[in-house]
Amino acid sequence: MRIVPFGNLVIAIAFGTLAWRRRSRFSSEPFMHWFVYLLLLALGLHQFEEYGWPGGFHSFFVQLTGLAKAPDRMPSRLQLELLNLVGLLPAIGIAGWLGARRAAWLGLAVVSATAGNGFFHFVYTVTTFSYCPGVVTGTLLFLPLWVLASHDAVRRGSVGRWPLLGSFALGTAVSVAPFLHARLLLSLAG
Secondary structure, X not given: OOOHHHHHHHHHHHHHXXXXXXHHHOOOOOHXXXXXXXXXXXXXXXXXXXXXXXXXXXXXXXXXXXXXXXXXXXXXHHHHHHHHHHHHHHHHHHHHHHHHHHOHHHHHHXXXXXXXXXXHHXXXXXXXXXXXXXXXXXXXXXXXXXXXXXXXXXXXXXXXXXXXXXXXXXXXXXXXXXXXXXXXXXXXXX
16 A cells, blocks of 8 residues: 555544544534534545555546546546645645635535535446445545535525525536546547
């Protein structure tokens, strides 16, 4: 196993510890603040599942494109691991935190993006009867977190029907974008 996925595990443990230590303040703080802690915990564990143990997401992603030239044109496993660790994870954390502070629907869109990812993993696994790297954390963490965050946002009156729908649509579009982008680039590359 490579060392980079352990960075995701360290981040997951750090935010899990932070969430645990601040649990007494969850009820008094705006709801999305603590969902961001739990989201970063879930993301770190998800990326560890995809690239650490049991791993295999890079090969899965290359195979998923269905294009013969994909192995030569896709980012390497190390590049994807680093992109997730130092690019995606901090970007989602910052977007979630700022979204939670400025507009609940925007923070909820970040949680919706991970739910879209979890839903993809779940549907792929069920329809193909094969393990999709990330399905365990995507299904058991991302989907329930989205349901709880959405329920709490509506219960507190932080979002209405249309902002909730907008956050879900934006999050879904963001979760699908990397797959469409890779497929399009590989198709155009020759």
